[in-house]
Amino acid sequence: MSQGDWEQWYKTLDVAFGGVAEAPEERELWRDLTECERSIGAWDGETCVGTAGAFSFRMSVPGGALVDTAGVTMVGVAATHRRRGLLTAMMRRQLDDVRERGEAVAVLTASEPEIYGRFGYGAGSFHHRMEIDTTRVGLTVPPGTDDVRLRYETPAKALPACEAVYARRVPGRPGLMARRPGWERLVTLDPPADRNGASPQQCVLAERDGEVVGFAFYAVKPEWDAQGPKGTVKVQDVEALDPAAYAALWRFLFDIDLTSTVLALNRPVDDPVAQLVTNVRRCDLRTRESLYVRLVDVGAALEARTYQTPVDVVLDVEDAFCPWNQGRWRLTGDTKGASCKRVDDSAPADLALAVRELGSLYLGGVPLTQLAAAGRVRELRQGAVAEAGLAFGSAVAPWLSHGF
Known part of the structure; x- marks a missing residue:
C-alpha cells in the first residue's frame, strides 16, 4: 500500500470496526506508525474493501532473547465483501511476506478469537482485569518500601526515564515488545475525548538514591454519592525494578484521596500485587486471552x-x-x-x-x-x-x- 492510499485504507478499517471515528490524536499516531510497505489492501475497482497490516517488532521469549516478530494488525473486510475469501487471501499474502522477511513468529490481538485459529494462531498469553475495593482491601508491603521516594512528574517529562525502566524489564517477561522509536508515544496517548470523565493522565515516579526504579501511569475518575466520595483510580501501567518500589507504587495508588476503587484492565496473570493484597477475593480478578501466536518458521x-x-x-x-x-x-x-x-x-x-x-x-x-x-x-x-x-x-x- 502506498502512503497516498492510507486515508481510504484506514477509513475502510474504521467502518469494519463499527465506524466510530477515533480521536484525532490517536488517528495521527497510527498513521505515523503504519508501515505502509507491510500493509495490504484489497480493492474492488477504486474502492478499498479489505485491510491488513503488520508492525516490525522484537518480542521477548523464554530465556530473554528478543525475536524478530510480525505484529499483525488493522485487519478488516468490508461487510459488503464478506465470504469471498478476502481475509484468507490477505492472511496468505501476509504470512508469505513474513517468511520472506525472515521473521519466525507472527502475533496478533483478536477482536473475534474464533477467526484466527484456522490460520494457525493460538492463544499464547493472558491478562487479568482487576477491580479492587480499597475500602476493604489493604496491602502488606515488603521491607524497604518506606525507603522508596515517590514524586509526581508530567508524563511527557517522565517518559524517557520510564522507557528506560521498561526496557530493562522486557527480557525478563515473555511477550513484551522492545519499543521501536515512535512507540513511546503510545504510552502517553491521552485524548480528552476518550477520558469518559476521568482526569488527564498522571504519572508518579519511584526513586532510590536519585535513580528512577519504577513508575505508574494512571488517571482518576471522581464520583460522589450521598455517602461521600467514591472515585476510581484507573491504572494504565505500573512497572518497577524491585519488590519494594513496586509495592510503594501500588500503595500510593490505593491511598489516593477521594477514591474507593482501583481499576486495572491489563495486568499479568502472575502480577505480584495479588500477593500484596490482604483480601484477593475483593480484587475481582478476571482472566482473558491476550496475545495470539503463530510460528511462521x-x-x-x-x-x-x-x-x-x-x-x-x-x-x-x-x-x-x-x-x-x-x-x-x-x-x-x-x-x-x-x-x-x-x-x-x-x-x-x-x-x-x-x-x-x-x-x-x-x-x-x-x-x-x-x-x-x-x-x-x-x-x-x-x-x-x-x-x-x-x-x-x-x-x-x-x-x-x-x-x-
Missing part, C-alpha cells in the same frame, strides 16, 4: 527460546496453511539453548500437534498438559507430555503490556 522459532528442563522430543506438526512447517521436527534444548531440525517423516514421533497448539505453547503461558487433556495434543510416546510440558513452561507468565 517452526525450526527457527523453537530454537530462539530456551527450555526450563532438558528436552529431546520429536514433534509431528500439522500446518496446512504454511506447508513448509508440515512434518516432523526434533527439538533438543535446555536452559542454555536449543536446536530444532527437520527429521524424516519415518522417524518415530513423540507428540502430534497442530501449529496452532505450538503457538499456544511458545511463550510458556499455556500448559502442555492442559492441551493434551483437551485432546489438542496427542502423546505418541508415554511420558512425552510430562517431559516436554516442564520444558516448555516459563518461570514468568507471558504478558502483552499494550495493544497494537
Whole structure:
C-alpha cells in the first residue's frame, strides 16, 4: 500500500470496526506508525474493501532473547465483501511476506478469537482485569518500601526515564515488545475525548538514591454519592525494578484521596500485587486471552527460546496453511539453548500437534498438559507430555503490556 492510499485504507478499517471515528490524536499516531510497505489492501475497482497490516517488532521469549516478530494488525473486510475469501487471501499474502522477511513468529490481538485459529494462531498469553475495593482491601508491603521516594512528574517529562525502566524489564517477561522509536508515544496517548470523565493522565515516579526504579501511569475518575466520595483510580501501567518500589507504587495508588476503587484492565496473570493484597477475593480478578501466536518458521522459532528442563522430543506438526512447517521436527534444548531440525517423516514421533497448539505453547503461558487433556495434543510416546510440558513452561507468565 502506498502512503497516498492510507486515508481510504484506514477509513475502510474504521467502518469494519463499527465506524466510530477515533480521536484525532490517536488517528495521527497510527498513521505515523503504519508501515505502509507491510500493509495490504484489497480493492474492488477504486474502492478499498479489505485491510491488513503488520508492525516490525522484537518480542521477548523464554530465556530473554528478543525475536524478530510480525505484529499483525488493522485487519478488516468490508461487510459488503464478506465470504469471498478476502481475509484468507490477505492472511496468505501476509504470512508469505513474513517468511520472506525472515521473521519466525507472527502475533496478533483478536477482536473475534474464533477467526484466527484456522490460520494457525493460538492463544499464547493472558491478562487479568482487576477491580479492587480499597475500602476493604489493604496491602502488606515488603521491607524497604518506606525507603522508596515517590514524586509526581508530567508524563511527557517522565517518559524517557520510564522507557528506560521498561526496557530493562522486557527480557525478563515473555511477550513484551522492545519499543521501536515512535512507540513511546503510545504510552502517553491521552485524548480528552476518550477520558469518559476521568482526569488527564498522571504519572508518579519511584526513586532510590536519585535513580528512577519504577513508575505508574494512571488517571482518576471522581464520583460522589450521598455517602461521600467514591472515585476510581484507573491504572494504565505500573512497572518497577524491585519488590519494594513496586509495592510503594501500588500503595500510593490505593491511598489516593477521594477514591474507593482501583481499576486495572491489563495486568499479568502472575502480577505480584495479588500477593500484596490482604483480601484477593475483593480484587475481582478476571482472566482473558491476550496475545495470539503463530510460528511462521517452526525450526527457527523453537530454537530462539530456551527450555526450563532438558528436552529431546520429536514433534509431528500439522500446518496446512504454511506447508513448509508440515512434518516432523526434533527439538533438543535446555536452559542454555536449543536446536530444532527437520527429521524424516519415518522417524518415530513423540507428540502430534497442530501449529496452532505450538503457538499456544511458545511463550510458556499455556500448559502442555492442559492441551493434551483437551485432546489438542496427542502423546505418541508415554511420558512425552510430562517431559516436554516442564520444558516448555516459563518461570514468568507471558504478558502483552499494550495493544497494537
